[in-house]
Amino acid sequence: MEEIKKGNYRHYKGGEYKIISEAKHSGTKEEMVVYQDLKDEKKVWVRPKKNFLAAVKVKREKKPRFEFIKEEEIDSYKDKYLRALADYQNLMKQTASEKLEFVKYAANDFLQDILPIYDHLKLSIQGLSEEEKKNPWAQGVTYVLKQFQDVLKQRGVEEIKTVGEKFDHNTMEAVEGSGDTVSKEVIPGYKLNGKVIRHAKVIVS
Incomplete structure (x- = not known):
């Protein structure tokens, strides 16, 4: 009977499938072929050698039941597999990165609505005298403002430093004056996890 080459075959x-070995039936002594599924290594099959080597008719055309896969073809499949694996790994990394980015900045729209309220709270006590700051309502606003600041900090919100700082077009917008030093802040600016979500509006001199 024809010898079976060791290697991979396509049904x-x-x-x-991959040829593992040849064997003999313990009772009939019939020659058998032991082969393994390349997609699922747990699946190992045994088939009579005669049947393994037999031809089959497919659309009136005779072809081998199992066709030997040449080495260069195997290398081609390996190359395609490695490329597909690399593409998949890159996709997973990109997806994970996009998810992380989404989580980090998902609160942006909400902050755009709530930061003006925070700004108004700050303004409401900035012009008070020391005596007025002792009033219960002023102390209540101060307490709420402190809670507000703590929550924003925990969420990665950072206020952009302006007055006395060198003008930075990446974080600030000059609404008046000329020069490179910020003399007054008109509207505060903020960052979320290091990314500017609102530029500070300032006066420079």
């Missing part, structure tokens, strides 16, 4: 229906 006429498309499955691919």
